[in-house]
Amino acid sequence: MNAVEQSLTKGPERPPEGVVATSAASLVQQPAPAFGEGKRADRWLLSRMLASLGSPPLELAIRNGARVGVGTPVARVTFDSRATMLWVLADVPLRFGDAYSDGTVKVEGDLVSLLETVYRAGRRDGGERDPLAQRVSRVLYRPHLNTLTGSRDNIHHHYDIGNEFYELWLGSSMAYTCAYYPTPAATLDEAQVAKMDHVCRKLRLKPGESVVEAGCGWGMLAMHMARRYGVRVRAFNISHEQIAWARQRAGVKNYTMLGGVVQRCLGGRGRGFIHSIGRNRPAPLQPWIEKRIFPGGYPPALSEMARIFEPWDLSILDVENLRLHYAQTLRHWLALFEGANERVRSMFDEKFVRMWRLYLAGSVAAFATGSLQLFQVLFAPGESNDVPWTRAHLYER
Amino acid sequence: MNAVEQSLTKGPERPPEGVVATSAASLVQQPAPAFGEGKRADRWLLSRMLASLGSPPLELAIRNGARVGVGTPVARVTFDSRATMLWVLADVPLRFGDAYSDGTVKVEGDLVSLLETVYRAGRRDGGERDPLAQRVSRVLYRPHLNTLTGSRDNIHHHYDIGNEFYELWLGSSMAYTCAYYPTPAATLDEAQVAKMDHVCRKLRLKPGESVVEAGCGWGMLAMHMARRYGVRVRAFNISHEQIAWARQRAGVKNYTMLGGVVQRCLGGRGRGFIHSIGRNRPAPLQPWIEKRIFPGGYPPALSEMARIFEPWDLSILDVENLRLHYAQTLRHWLALFEGANERVRSMFDEKFVRMWRLYLAGSVAAFATGSLQLFQVLFAPGESNDVPWTRAHLYER
Numbered sequence: 001m002n003a004v005e006q007s008l009t010k011g012p013e014r015p016p017e018g019v020v021a022t023s024a025a026s027l028v029q030q031p032a033p034a035f036g037e038g039k040r041a042d043r044w045l046l047s048r049m050l051a052s053l054g055s056p057p058l059e060l061a062i063r064n065g066a067r068v069g070v071g072t073p074v075a076r077v078t079f080d081s082r083a084t085m086l087w088v089l090a091d092v093p094l095r096f097g098d099a100y101s102d103g104t105v106k107v108e109g110d111l112v113s114l115l116e117t118v119y120r121a122g123r124r125d126g127g128e129r130d131p132l133a134q135r136v137s138r139v140l141y142r143p144h145l146n147t148l149t150g151s152r153d154n155i156h157h158h159y160d161i162g163n164e165f166y167e168l169w170l171g172s173s174m175a176y177t178c179a180y181y182p183t184p185a186a187t188l189d190e191a192q193v194a195k196m197d198h199v200c201r202k203l204r205l206k207p208g209e210s211v212v213e214a215g216c217g218w219g220m221l222a223m224h225m226a227r228r229y230g231v232r233v234r235a236f237n238i239s240h241e242q243i244a245w246a247r248q249r250a251g252v253k254n255y256t257m258l259g260g261v262v263q264r265c266l267g268g269r270g271r272g273f274i275h276s277i278g279r280n281r282p283a284p285l286q287p288w289i290e291k292r293i294f295p296g297g298y299p300p301a302l303s304e305m306a307r308i309f310e311p312w313d314l315s316i317l318d319v320e321n322l323r324l325h326y327a328q329t330l331r332h333w334l335a336l337f338e339g340a341n342e343r344v345r346s347m348f349d350e351k352f353v354r355m356w357r358l359y360l361a362g363s364v365a366a367f368a369t370g371s372l373q374l375f376q377v378l379f380a381p382g383e384s385n386d387v388p389w390t391r392a393h394l395y396e397r
Numbered sequence: 398m399n400a401v402e403q404s405l406t407k408g409p410e411r412p413p414e415g416v417v418a419t420s421a422a423s424l425v426q427q428p429a430p431a432f433g434e435g436k437r438a439d440r441w442l443l444s445r446m447l448a449s450l451g452s453p454p455l456e457l458a459i460r461n462g463a464r465v466g467v468g469t470p471v472a473r474v475t476f477d478s479r480a481t482m483l484w485v486l487a488d489v490p491l492r493f494g495d496a497y498s499d500g501t502v503k504v505e506g507d508l509v510s511l512l513e514t515v516y517r518a519g520r521r522d523g524g525e526r527d528p529l530a531q532r533v534s535r536v537l538y539r540p541h542l543n544t545l546t547g548s549r550d551n552i553h554h555h556y557d558i559g560n561e562f563y564e565l566w567l568g569s570s571m572a573y574t575c576a577y578y579p580t581p582a583a584t585l586d587e588a589q590v591a592k593m594d595h596v597c598r599k600l601r602l603k604p605g606e607s608v609v610e611a612g613c614g615w616g617m618l619a620m621h622m623a624r625r626y627g628v629r630v631r632a633f634n635i636s637h638e639q640i641a642w643a644r645q646r647a648g649v650k651n652y653t654m655l656g657g658v659v660q661r662c663l664g665g666r667g668r669g670f671i672h673s674i675g676r677n678r679p680a681p682l683q684p685w686i687e688k689r690i691f692p693g694g695y696p697p698a699l700s701e702m703a704r705i706f707e708p709w710d711l712s713i714l715d716v717e718n719l720r721l722h723y724a725q726t727l728r729h730w731l732a733l734f735e736g737a738n739e740r741v742r743s744m745f746d747e748k749f750v751r752m753w754r755l756y757l758a759g760s761v762a763a764f765a766t767g768s769l770q771l772f773q774v775l776f777a778p779g780e781s782n783d784v785p786w787t788r789a790h791l792y793e794r
Binding site: 280 | 677718770788
């Protein structure tokens with residue numbers, strides 16, 4: 001990683017030097033500049049790429065070649081060759097990530113700001129895209145089917161890397177989930193403990209009660225519940241082989257079956273809780289993330305999560321959207337990750353570092369711009385009146 | 398109204414005298430008793446009616462005739478004649494209410510307990526109903542289409558009765574919506590003021606802001622917002638002619654249009670709030686309530702309410718289910734209503750008193766047993782980061 005690259009996530013707010021602010025539209029319309037035909041074509045293609053992204057304030061460039069910019073660019077993206085640019089252009093949502101990971105695309109400026117800018121522009125842009133952009137958009141929303149082998153490979157990259165890697169950047173609480181910051185100034189570890197207490201308070205755990213936890217990670221919440229709240233916890237996790245199997249079959253169509261299992265666990269009087277990444281409306285995961293990071297992953301809209309509850313008359317008591325807390329959690333993870341760069345590179349390789357940086361930075365951007373949500377949903381059997389009278393107990397000191 | 402009827406809503410918890418505890422099933426199976434064929438047939442039909450309701454612990458009787466009971470009955474229902482019993486049997490969900498209103502069905506014991514028992518039994522009963530019960534169930538869930546004239550007539554009964562009537566039982570806060578009880582011991586008026594503050598805190602109103610209120614009732618919330626929070630409120634309500642028109646066209650299929658109007662009101666940074674009766678899963682309103690009390694009314698499931706939010710990328714921030722608070726509000730309304738019985742009868746007639754008693758008691762039962770929910774939903778445009786960091790501010794003194 002060179003010096004320019006090191007400035008990625010802590011880079012300056014000001015635009016990189018030498019960028020001329022203009023608009024993609026004016027670039028497309030302006031007369032041919034006084035240099036070679038190839039460079040002119042490159043500028044036109046870069047402009048189209050910018051327009052297809054909703055004209056975010058960025059500079060796009062080919063190394064030692066054409067460059068275009070919109071507004072006051074927050075970052076510069078440089079393709080190492082025309083070939084790379086053309087390869088990415090054919091499938092920006094998937095191939096930008098791959099080219100970034102390979103190092104054939106470099107970013108100057110703050111990577112998180114760059115990605116936030118792209119998310120925001122995509123939302124603003126809405127229905128007024130040109131035909132090329134529409135094609136890109138169709139690619140963006142193409143459902144991605146995993147083979148069993150492919151899933152195993154991808155999952156190996158994400159979950160089967162060893163605890164030592166996760167210890168480098170998850171903090172001492174070792175929780176790979178959204179934390180809860182009582183104030184934005186709380187530390188990561190404080191916020192992870194606060195999250196566990198927030199969940200336990202929502203569930204109103206009482207000593208001697210039984211808890212079933214499905215998907216327990218490193219078991220930190222289970223231990224917290226048992227030690228601090230005196231409950232008996234049965235916590236479940238599945239091996240990576242099982243994950244590969246389940247991921248392929250998991251999805252919204254199985255939510256009704258999931259709800260049936262939950263209902264049987266709760267009996268007539270239990271309390272249930274889901275902590276899940278979600279969306280404001282049904283849409284697939286970003287294609288590069290889905291292919292390289294979370295194969296088969298799908299963040300549901302609340303209307304889709306309803307398939308867990310409705311067939312079983314489970315009653316939704318409380319929904320809290322904590323997306324800004326997940327953005328903050330991810331900022332802390334990313335900072336720890338960047339601090340452990342050398343160590344990660346020695347454990348894996350440069351491509352791995354770039355891939356995980358892009359994943360973490362992209363996740364900050366997605367939660368910060370409202371492209372992803374974090375829903376905490378408290379629920380109970382429809383006939384149960386063992387439900388909290390108010391939520392004031394969550395906020396008592 | 399006779400002495401027995403007066404005990405309706407404050408009646409004894411113990412079962413009425415002279416009731417023999419048995420089960421509907423054993424009644425159906427036992428050998429013919431030693432009295433006339435007609436009475437034996439009546440007992441069989443009453444047993445079927447009880448079974449069709451899920452065998453709740455009730456006694457059903459025909460005046461001076463047959464009677465059957467299940468378990469330890471919480472109340473006795475007496476039909477004034479075999480003809481009334483047969484007429485009700487053909488469509489229990491709709492005609493029980495009509496016969497009760499006419500006084501051809503009387504109830505001894507607590508009406509709310511009776512109705513809670515029926516709601517609970519219906520839920521327990523689930524999918525194991527006999528063919529007669531299935532027929533009753535189909536009737537229960539038959540969608541009810543209103544004619545324009547019919548809607549006008551029904552709405553006249555509900556909304557066009559004059560403020561003097563509502564002043565008798567809504568309390569000084571004059572709010573015909575679910576209150577919020579900081580503790581169960583709060584008075585109705587305290588809880589209505591607390592509700593208004595709870596809503597204003599959720600919206601984090603700041604002086605000088607603009608509020609649009611759609612459906613403002615008597616304008617108490619609008620005035621509270623303006624006086625206590627220094628905001629400018631534009632509050633809308635529609636005449637009963639418009640209600641008749643709108644009700645006919647209103648419904649889940651127009652939620653997307655509603656969401657579009659809301660989104661335009663909010664711009665990119667506003668906050669939105671919905672306070673609505675709802676359900677755990679899609680189902681029509683109870684047929685008698687829908688026909689006699691709220692023509693065209695439909696309490697949506699959250700998955701249906703999603704049609705307001707999803708097409709416009711509105712982000713759900715907070716959902717609170719206050720159904721137990723609505724049960725409590727309705728208990729307070731019912732007690733005030735019973736205290737004003739004589740006054741209401743002199744303004745209208747005995748049938749009106751019985752109809753409104755059944756409506757209020759049935760609503761207590763529906764919210765207390767979880768057949769109806771009260772959802773408060775806070776939302777914002779998906780791109781807005783002007784969202785609360787936590788909900789702690791709702792519970793500060």
